[in-house]
Ligand SMILES: Nc1nc2c(ncn2[C@@H]2O[C@H](COP(=O)(O)OP(=O)(O)OP(=O)(O)O)[C@@H](O)[C@H]2O)c(=O)[nH]1
């Protein structure tokens with residue numbers, strides 16, 4: 001077959017990679033190709049321009065009418081994604097380029113959503129690795145590349161944002177080569193083509209000197225270097241569920257890649273579940289993606305990315321197979337969680353004021369629902385019947401879950417983020433992160449001190465741009481909790497930090513990260529301007545006047561390391577004597593209103609966060625003053 005000859009000429013070393021691709025036909029079996037199809041995942045560090053590039057690819061291939069109003073970064077469709085300006089869920093879109101359908105998988109670049117990237121790779125036959133022309137490869141670039149190489153996927157390097165005035169393309173390309181070598185890529189993988197892009201303007205070129213006018217160079221490179229899906233024409237149906245979605249009309253949708261065989265609307269298939277059981281199920285609806293829409297289809301074949309309705313509680317990792325010859329695929333595994341928080345019902349005195357979902361039962365069923373679609377999360381019981389421990393990849397992933405739930409009407413108590421501890425070979429291990437910090441050179445001293453206190457080990461210092469250093473550390477994840485704020489203060493807001501999970505290491509002993517105590521309300525009531533004005537000298541306030549507080553609510557950060565109980569509700573004593581002095585000249589400074597992420601970063605060990613649809617409050621776990629005093633005494637005795 002002509003297609004096959006061309007294919008092997010392009011990828012002479014493919015045979016050696018085959019054992020690492022779980023779904024490719026076994027050697028010795030006949031091999032066929034879907035030459036009319038390409039499945040490419042776009043992977044990169046956060047903000048390097050993946051979603052913007054997908055926009056440009058959609059425009060170029062005529063997915064939108066010329067006068068159509070289309071939002072920028074159209075794939076970032078959820079409210080949270082739009083607000084935060086980042087991609088959270090991996091999504092796919094399909095465009096037609098000539099006779100070929102290109103399925104593009106847009107993935108998130110933030111390290112916490114690495115599980116999404118890993119799953120997308122099970123659907124792809126190759127990746128476009130995007131790297132910012134100025135920032136160069138960063139920790140998540142390393143992560144996504146290592147995963148792509150482990151899957152044996154060929155890479156097209158896209159150097160993006162070449163229009164940046166501080167672009168340093170040649171160096172960045174060298175850094176990418178160095179990264180491939182560091183990650184032990186084999187030779188065929190290192191011989192990647194390079195496309196230079198300005199995703200914002202929709203331009204790509206193979207030659208840096210002559211910029212492109214559109215994305216033709218990118219599409220041609222993808223067609224040439226990302227292999228068409230291969231399959232065994234004699235193999236029965238095998239489709240792996242790698243993601244889930246829901247439709248108001250069709251119910252739960254299983255998003256799958258067909259690896260072998262064909263699937264037809266209305267037919268009966270064997271539904272092979274993760275627990276080993278096999279059920280008979282009917283494909284009530286079959287959908288293929290066209291641009292941003294899912295459209296009904298009669299049948300789909302090898303390499304197609306499909307959505308299937310009719311399997312009510314299908315989960316990720318299930319296989320749809322031939323009824324007469326079911327062959328389940330091995331369940332896909334992704335990296336284990338390294339961070340956890342406790343999530344419980346709201347136990348503050350103000351509970352029930354603005355939420356609609358308050359009970360432990362509602363909370364548990366919501367968490368269970370989340371587990372179905374998110375394989376990188378775990379939910380465990382705690383000793384309290386109304387609280388669960390939720391484990392995930394990082395603080396942001398957990399914060400996004402809490403944020404989503406509060407928008408649905410939940411009121412919650414969220415504990416301080418903790419690292420997950422694991423027993424490995426009988427000893428305690430903790431997660432360690434690789435952290436890259438870009439700072440102006442004059443702050444190197446401050447960074448060194450800060451990271452040393454948090455048990456960071458310096459791996460590398462380099463020059464990133466003129467007068468800027470790039471320092472790479474390995475730091476216990478524990479030491480990073482709450483670090484960002486301190487780092488920003490020390491470097492006058494100039495530091496740029498990127499971090500990613502590196503691995504597990506033996507427990508590294510006590511790390512002292514806490515620097516400020518809290519100002520804690522000593523009674524219930526409403527805050528007054530008068531009281532806050534007197535308290536603002538003691539630290540940074542977190543509440544403004546006229547807010548409801550209760551005993552044990554944290555109303556500010558204390559300047560000192562210990563906590564201070566204060567009365568933020570005190571009224572001014574009215575007298576007959578007019579005074580034109582003192583307090584009228586003092587103004588109440590703006591307080592620092594905390595977002596959910598900031599609150600989770602700020603909380604001390606004996607504190608937690610009260611989250612309702614409209615409010616985020618930091619509070620003591622033990623609300624009563626006397627209770628806290630007792631606890632402190634007991635701790636002093638045991639210490
Ligand atoms: N100057 C310039 N800016 C770009 C280019 N491509 C993207 N950007 C900008 O970079 C920012 C991030 O773009 P996104 O497309 O959201 O990046 P992303 O990789 O999808 O980000 P995540 O999904 O959150 O990982 C946006 O402000 C874009 O406008 C480019 O070629 N040149």
Ligand SMILES: [Mg+2]
Pocket residue numbers: 050051052076086087107108109
């Ligand atoms: Mg994106």
